[in-house]
Amino acid sequence: MFGIFDKGQKIKGTVVLMPKNVLDFNAITSIGKGGVIDTATGILGQGVSLVGGVIDTATSFLGRNISMQLISATQTDGSGNGKVGKEVYLEKHLPTLPTLGARQDAFSIFFEWDASFGIPGAFYIKNFMTDEFFLVSVKLEDIPNHGTIEFVCNSWVYNFRSYKKNRIFFVNDTYLPSATPAPLLKYRKEELEVLRGDGTGKRKDFDRIYDYDVYNDLGNPDGGDPRPILGGSSIYPYPRRVRTGRERTRTDPNSEKPGEVYVPRDENFGHLKSSDFLTYGIKSLSHDVIPLFKSAIFQLRVTSSEFESFEDVRSLYEGGIKLPTDILSQISPLPALKEIFRTDGENVLQFPPPHVAKVSKSGWMTDEEFAREVIAGVNPNVIRRLQEFPPKSTLDPTLYGDQTSTITKEQLEINMGGVTVEEALSTQRLFILDYQDAFIPYLTRINSLPTAKAYATRTILFLKDDGTLKPLAIELSKPHPDGDNLGPESIVVLPATEGVDSTIWLLAKAHVIVNDSGYHQLVSHWLNTHAVMEPFAIATNRHLSVLHPIYKLLYPHYRDTININGLARQSLINADGIIEKSFLPGKYSIEMSSSVYKNWVFTDQALPADLVKRYLL
Template structure:
């Protein structure tokens, strides 16, 4: 709405939608009721009665000269060629709750002085003069000459103006390639990118929005003792790794290359603060690792002479049928933590009871079959490591000068008995043999892993049956040579069996494959390939592609929350002594293994069809595609003919 102001010009009306910190910032403080709260360090602090009930009335908090804005023209320039900057104006009255707003969103009106020489607004500066940050949702300008309205979708935290070297700026929702950006906005576009790049110095603060690169030098804690020392990942050919967001913390005393543990820096707008299940899951995992697991260990040790292993399948089934009952004193320590209520029951009955898998609902022994093993390899979480067997026997890529002969000892005679009426050559030529190979990933670490465990490096040959299912027909379990891994490996090959001792040994061989598969999935397919490798792309996007760039807008939904989750993972999951090292077979070697596998990671191999070509699946997939397409065309033709 516009009006006349002393005959000097008009006024543009704006509507500003925002949310105060104490409604949204669950990443800084998570309510746990009367007992206290969990802060970002995972500690229980204070006694509070809840967040929402203590919210200061926003209409009061933001009245007066507390938040100001200045419009920036997208069509008119000043003497320096930059877009004209309008007069500073402050938020006006608090508007009634609008029906389109979410819970605890507040709307405020603002009026900008305007004349025809200003042109069309394309951006605005905003200053927060209060001590508390707020979440700016959107700004809408109405009744602009030659344009009905201009909208800004902001979704960003705004701190006190003294927290920034440059005033916070927001651009309209329009998209422009750099060469197409309206000339008056070019300076502001580049200035905002420079702010996001930072200068590579200093320790990052909570209000910062800087995207800078660093190596993984914060997983260990050398000052905490030798048990917490971990190699620095990234920046070397020995331990290559993707980059992470730089936090700039001080180095540890014992190792200047390692960064001291502490609060994980996340660029503020990556740490949205909205109540998300991922946040609660991470807080729950953190509390689990710091508080609950030690308690479990003490209880299980008192009740079981082999606390680190299951004594029977009945104990495993008990997790699905009865759960674990915990003593009252442990339950009392869990009960104040709502973040854990999704994981534990706190009524003393069936704690840690898991939903039974569908396969054992039908039959408790169905999971033991070769058919189910093959189905899970394809339908499970990690099928993209299966590849067509191109050469026989399978060969290792490990350096023979370091690891000796690591080639497979599987022979054609091992396979022949389970191929039916065809020969090994016919199966190879007919593309019916597939390989699930974890040998090279685990072999270099088995000597260290087996100090406290008993593991093998595995290779599995799978046969494609006429019904389209895969069946395991040979499993090779390998250990480092008894004289040292430099002399190669000592391997045994196991074949399918249905009866007697051989069937039990075959079942154990499959179990070792599943352990390799599970660890590889979590450490490499999941953490490395879908979390760690994406972070440098997010950093690069924010450093080089403005929010006005169409590619930035295209990528943003796919990047959301990743840096936040990765930061929490470095703090609680993959760090020295974290939940991964406590629960996964490789233990302290877990993330280091993913670094070694990363040596062979190639960006261009990740997408289709390159991945299928690399694993020799393209011919099969292409054939299926042609059949589907042909059938579809036939169906359409029939419908059109009718």
């Protein structure tokens, strides 16, 4: 009797999705190559109407274009697996809900249900359209004896033929593996197998596979510009990155050809705000824009593309760079970019002045500001309290000779106000900013480049009674001309305020800043912030189901990491990329970060362990 009444019962669902967006980041990387136009044309070619310049996205989803099947979390199919319901299709387009974001559309769907099905815990979804769409969420209402069920999806869904197994989404609940409803165990396991892949083949745009690989795609061996493979060896250890599976180079079968990088589809930047679109669009053109700027600056300066005075630097903050209109026309591929690049060439690159320069144009030159920036500047992660004097090195003396500091107690005590080195050590008042071991192994090669000449630096600082730091001495070291194994050639520079000595002291501080900024970008920032996080993101997606509570805890912390790292391999850390062009180590930049990674220890990274390791706590 009750079965007769239950037979026709339906569960109402609301499906929220976004269509493929013409402002999607993957489309704007082909600006100037028909990327945006081609994408729009592709959508229009599928019967989507364009009214008043706005794409009517709802039209393309009406009809039998998207199907779904519920999977029970409480009832099995006889084999112990959750029962799969009947396939149903999206129905009418709902009025835009006030809680929906831009370009999100809501659709209704109705599932047949009876008491023998139980409570839904997952669903299959199929996309029968050519274009992918972004599935935001699904909400099931008025489930008998249960109420409402939410599915938070946030995933791209491609045509069903793109997948070997149906796309599945799980309820927005958390379960440890041991506590997962038994009917869902098979589906949980299969989804993780899909995400792991089999480690073979070239990855496609629609793939969702998280697999490991070494950094073997930074160089261009076939173009005569190789780089060492980072990772997989004790010589060049490195964190893993997402495997792409591209073709190997002819010259080096262990290296991948440079080109477009793969990242799992849901890691790609999605629907962007207009301002984000402009920003990332410019970044995607960096390989064209930077040479054009160099050309423009060279034209404006006539003889040199480098800064020749402090006034040249200040002009970036006070007047910007005024580019000729012919240069502007080349770096403005879309009219929308006029928001950033003014067509009249006025103040194209005018930067906001640093606060210290607002107070005093020469304030950055003082010892007080130099010492302040050691802990309040871009890289406060290296300074440590001095434990012994003179400072020693951890470099192998058979390879690099005796790297013990040549700074003397007498040199330091000149500016310590009557305090001895021994007293300062015992009262925890001496600190060191030490880049000797990081730079010395690479200085011979760095200084052979036509673009740079540098020292490795050690800076000793004294904690004054007022709680501020004071630089006492800077040691500048370079390898012995007859061989690195003979030890460094070092000079010690002391603070000075007048004459030639003051200029030498200023130059010594400049060498410290060059070491500091390069180390910050290559190690503190790129290596310790970006690169080391990627294998954790990969592992989490390979081994923790979306149902796992730890997955939900970690996922927000990985946002955009894999995608940003992939973009970095294309234009930032690659051979002749922005990093190599902009920072001291040049072509040895990322190799140098590999050398530092040899001493990387996971448990040392967080506070308070990091402070304890540097004797700051």
